[in-house]
Amino acid sequence: MALDVPFSRMNGLGNEILVADLRGRSDRITPAAAVALAGKAETHFDQIMAIHDPRTTGTDADIVILNADGSEAGACGNGTRCVVLYLGRQTGAQEYLLQTRRGILEARALPGGLISVDMGVPLFDWQDIPLAHAIDDTNDAPVDSGPEGAPVLSRPALASMGNPHAVFFIDRGVQTVDLARHGAEVEHHPLFPDRVNVSIAQVTGPTALTMRTFERGVGLTQACGSAACAAAVLAARTGRAGRRLTVTVPGGDLIVEWRDDGHVMMTGPAELEWDGFLDPVTGDHRRAAQESAA
Numbered sequence: 389m390a391l392d393v394p395f396s397r398m399n400g401l402g403n404e405i406l407v408a409d410l411r412g413r414s415d416r417i418t419p420a421a422a423v424a425l426a427g428k429a430e431t432h433f434d435q436i437m438a439i440h441d442p443r444t445t446g447t448d449a450d451i452v453i454l455n456a457d458g459s460e461a462g463a464c465g466n467g468t469r470c471v472v473l474y475l476g477r478q479t480g481a482q483e484y485l486l487q488t489r490r491g492i493l494e495a496r497a498l499p500g501g502l503i504s505v506d507m508g509v510p511l512f513d514w515q516d517i518p519l520a521h522a523i524d525d526t527n528d529a530p531v532d533s534g535p536e537g538a539p540v541l542s543r544p545a546l547a548s549m550g551n552p553h554a555v556f557f558i559d560r561g562v563q564t565v566d567l568a569r570h571g572a573e574v575e576h577h578p579l580f581p582d583r584v585n586v587s588i589a590q591v592t593g594p595t596a597l598t599m600r601t602f603e604r605g606v607g608l609t610q611a612c613g614s615a616a617c618a619a620a621v622l623a624a625r626t627g628r629a630g631r632r633l634t635v636t637v638p639g640g641d642l643i644v645e646w647r648d649d650g651h652v653m654m655t656g657p658a659e660l661e662w663d664g665f666l667d668p669v670t671g672d673h674r675r676a677a678q679e680s681a682a
């Protein structure tokens with residue numbers, strides 16, 4: 389097998405992304421290759437964004453998203469901004485239509501370097517998140533983590549951004565809660581047949597929220613764009629904040645706006661680290677001879 393798939397190591401607010409370019413070929417990155425790449429220090433990643441030839445006329449590319457454990461994700465906000473940066477280096481274009489499992493997303497490079505993605509319309513029905521069964525109120529789900537009778541995290545609000553999210557709103561302790569432990573527990577709670585991305589969030593003002601995320605299929609990450617969207621939308625939906633928020637995650641800030649037409653716009657940076665080539669079957673890789681400047 390050959391190391392013939394070009395890829396770029398990028399990040400979106402520290403969310404570690406490999407953008408792999410499989411256009412013009414019919415194969416895919418195997419789950420085994422993803423796990424192998426995730427296991428090496430140099431290519432350790434949270435998500436691979438695999439770019440394939442467009443499936444729909446008028447779109448620029450079809451994107452397959454893989455988590456570090458080789459599972460597939462329906463949405464990745466930070467990775468989508470990285471795809472725009474990747475394509476923009478080649479085409480110079482500012483606007484893209486990218487097809488994902490979640491649907492066709494409109495993304496745009498803004499003057500000044502930030503990238504904005506239309507993350508679509510959030511879903512709140514239990515079947516859409518999805519949940520194993522109906523519950524009374526997806527804003528107040530019967531899910532706890534921690535000691536019986538004195539849970540550390542209790543009753544999250546739920547949404548799908550094309551992938552499932554549970555957001556625990558807490559008054560303090562975003563930086564101190566043991567999210568590695570509680571996130572792993574909630575990720576596998578029986579209410580979530582497809583598992584769930586787990587966030588803790590504190591609303592710090594009518595236009596500001598600070599949060600951390602334990603990602604399904606990955607673990608703790610520096611940033612999770614779709615979780616930031618879910619938290620912002622759920623903060624507005626539960627009357628905790630307005631519809632345009634600065635969302636602070638460990639890696640930095642995202643701007644999230646839940647527009648009146650229901651679409652969620654997410655704006656933030658994307659950064660190039662270096663370029664290379666990978667084998668989509670084994671996950672072997674090498675860096676390109678000429679290291680790119682970020």
Ligand SMILES: N[C@H](CCC[C@H](N)C(=O)O)C(=O)O
Nearest residue numbers: 461464465466551612613614
């Ligand atoms: N980091 C991504 C989300 C990945 C979600 C993934 N862990 C899943 O749903 O399985 C983001 O920026 O939106």
